[in-house]
Amino acid sequence: MSKILAVARWEYMEKVKSKIFLIGLLVTPLIMVGMGVLPTLFVSQQDERSKIIGVIDPSGRVAGPFAERMQNRYTLKNHQPNYVVIPLSSGTGTDVEEAVQDANARVAHDQIDGYVVLGPDGRDSIVEYRSKVIGDFAIAARIEENLKAVLAEQRVVSLGLDPSILQQLVVKLDVRMTKLSQKGEKEEAGFERVFLSAYVFLMMLFLLIVTSGQMLVRSVIEEKANRIVEVLVSSCSPTELMAGKVLGLSGLGLTQMGFWSLIGVAASLQFGMNLIDLSQALLLVVYFILGYLFYAAIFIAAGSPLNTEQEAQQITSYLVLLLILPIVLALPAMKDPGATWIKVLTFIPFLTPTMMALRIPIQMPALWEILLTVVIMLFSIWGGMVAAGRIFRIGILMTGKSPKIKEILRWIKNG
């Protein structure tokens, strides 16, 4: 036991002092925040200058009121209007084709940002917005909203009614998503918050496993390369060596997690954001530890027969694919967390921790699911460690060519 601790202490101290660890510790939260926050920031970014929008209106009745609405409703920070709408051609005599060609030329010369083509009679029809940039969702939504209003108003007038009646007719609705807890109580959780916390936990688990898995493999390969491994396994048993490494690197993982949690707590106190509640957090920690140990066994089994960094990187990238799968499933899982296939995937040991990290913030899984997955994980860790130990014992003394899978399976079988 004292030798296991000696190995654990060594692995922990040497890694915790290394620059790679320090950089990973500090940079990872920045990357996560960046990936989570920056895109939304950019999307909701306001325009910096007024946009000039042309209108081709064969009916001749819509362009005027539409331009007025667009120009008056939206202003930039510098109090200039956000949109300047100019009628390109309007009236019944309009040759739409000619007008479109003319408008295309203007867009090409950057005289206008884009133009709207309305239907011939100004009634329900497809409206087109043509521009060099079509990723701007805000402008599309605003054009739609204001055109609808103008058309509705004109229709009300044509029916001989008072336009102000429209105010009373329009129903304003805003559907809010409210998450219910297990007991059916209301929880203050918006879509963004749930998505963000599921995403953050998944990424944290993923990065934690990958970085420490790589460290584990690298430390074994270094010891093989410099043959210190021979001194080590004549000093203690391979099992002790492996246990010490897993323990030391787990300590490292916990240090990382603790540090990140502190940042998280500080951030949520600062911004008044409550990402997750305590019972969820504790359960997640359980899955973190289980997942960590399970993948440690896999990394040892995969890494100990290897001899070069390149081979190690290859193996690591395969494992990364396995780990990243639940991230791809994040959106469908959020839409329907009760789906059978989501539940089934949760029971595959390779996916259990990440699937749970995904599911817990969205919708707490049933108690039996939690108990069963924990039991499955415990058995998987036990089996994984036994197999990894058998591979490790032989693998760490192998030099030269890496063994074939068939050979490794024989090591596991023969124990």
Place this chain on the structure above:
Amino acid sequence: MLSVQQLKKQFTTLIAVDGVSFDVPGGSIFGLIGPNGAGKTTTIRMILRILEPDSGTVTYDGAGFTEATRNNLGYLPEERGLYKKSRLIDTLLYLAELRGMARAKARSEATRWLQRLGLGDSLQRRTDELSKGNQQKVQFIGAVLHNPGIVILDEPFSGLDPVNQNVFKDILLELKQQGKAIIFSTHQMDQAERLSDSLCLINKGRAVLSGTVRDVKKRYGKNSLHIEFDGDGGILNTVTGVHNVLLYEHEAELELDAQVTPRDIIAQINPRLDLRKVELREPSLHSIFIQTVGAPDAGSAEKEGQA
């Protein structure tokens, strides 16, 4: 006292060690010699229990291998290396702690050893800041720091300059004085000849010669003619009545056939070379080695210790 009895180890197709036996009493130095791929390193790994022997036994002071045995072993592997980015003192503390030594004791011992080997001011330096020779010193310290009763050194002198070879030799003799059982493997026959109390020559997994250095030499008798000369030594290869010639620039060692007298040989070479010194004595270990196994690299070309 370390006792090796009928050790055998077979890798898939190759029999690496085939029934090797020897004893190493405390307070003695044992030389394990043999060509590349002979099975020296595999034998050492079995003594250290890095490899399980297929059959045969190793006893340590009369007892089997236990946890306590591990702490009584010191080992310097043939291929050298240390943790590149780690500090010397940390590395040594780790290695000693793994052999069951308390950290405080290990710290004072490591400091003492580093000072003795001229690295007293390098405790906090990283391994990759040291020269190869100094790294080897640190590894050597790692093997003896915890005061083991059995010290196993695989090619301890390779890569060392003559000054450091001498330092290591003195330390080996000192460890012997302290009553430790020391095993070292080597290619350098002159080292083995001067340092070992007894030795074992392994070839193709078998112990082909063993015993004290004096016994081994006696077995070959006094039929080795050592000469010093001026002139073209090439003609010595054409001399008849000789079964082995070791030729150097101005020196040669000729192993005479039975019934051949030194006079017959001298009669052949005297007209063609200026002889400066002629002596009949026991063959050198080097000569015995070559007579026994052929050319030094004639053994299995396969690298030792690979499965």
